[in-house]
Amino acid sequence: MSVILAYTWVALTILFTVLGQYYQKLAADELLASASARSPVDYLALLLDRRVVAALLCLGVAMLFWLLALQRLDVSVAYPLLAVNYIAMMLLARWRFHEVVPSIRWLGVLSILAGVVMMTGAQA
Numbered sequence: 001m002s003v004i005l006a007y008t009w010v011a012l013t014i015l016f017t018v019l020g021q022y023y024q025k026l027a028a029d030e031l032l033a034s035a036s037a038r039s040p041v042d043y044l045a046l047l048l049d050r051r052v053v054a055a056l057l058c059l060g061v062a063m064l065f066w067l068l069a070l071q072r073l074d075v076s077v078a079y080p081l082l083a084v085n086y087i088a089m090m091l092l093a094r095w096r097f098h099e100v101v102p103s104i105r106w107l108g109v110l111s112i113l114a115g116v117v118m119m120t121g122a123q124a
Contacts, residue, residue, distance in 0.1 A: 006072035010081045012065040018088045020058035025097065027051040080119035083112045 031046055046052060069078050087109050093099040 002072055006069055009065045009069035009072070010078055013062050013069055014082065014084050014088060016058045016062035016065060017085050018092060020055045020062060021089055022092055023051045023055035023058060027055060077120055080116050083116050087112055
């Protein structure tokens with residue numbers, strides 16, 4: 001049961017990390033793209049934007065889940081699982097931001113998946 005819980009913490013870490021990066025991308029696209037001659041006060045206001053606040057909250061929650069995961073798993077097992085962040089973010093970018101994902105990146109996804117399986121399977 002403890003191992004299942006540990007992997008649940010890792011999965012939640014990945015989920016909230018990806019959500020945090022999603023909100024960062026929204027903030028960058030929608031706010032910083034129009035940043036022409038902003039004053040320091042304008043940049044301070046950006047920190048209070050709902051997308052930036054959402055990103056910070058998601059990343060903070062992800063850190064808490066990561067700490068819980070590290071209590072139960074060796075770093076050498078847990079850390080390679082975070083590579084799934086790259087895959088999840090690429091899929092989200094493809095779906096939500098309509099980014100083009102070339103074939104070589106899909107090959108990279110397969111390589112990451114193979115690496116995660118090898119790294120986590122090596123413990124067994």
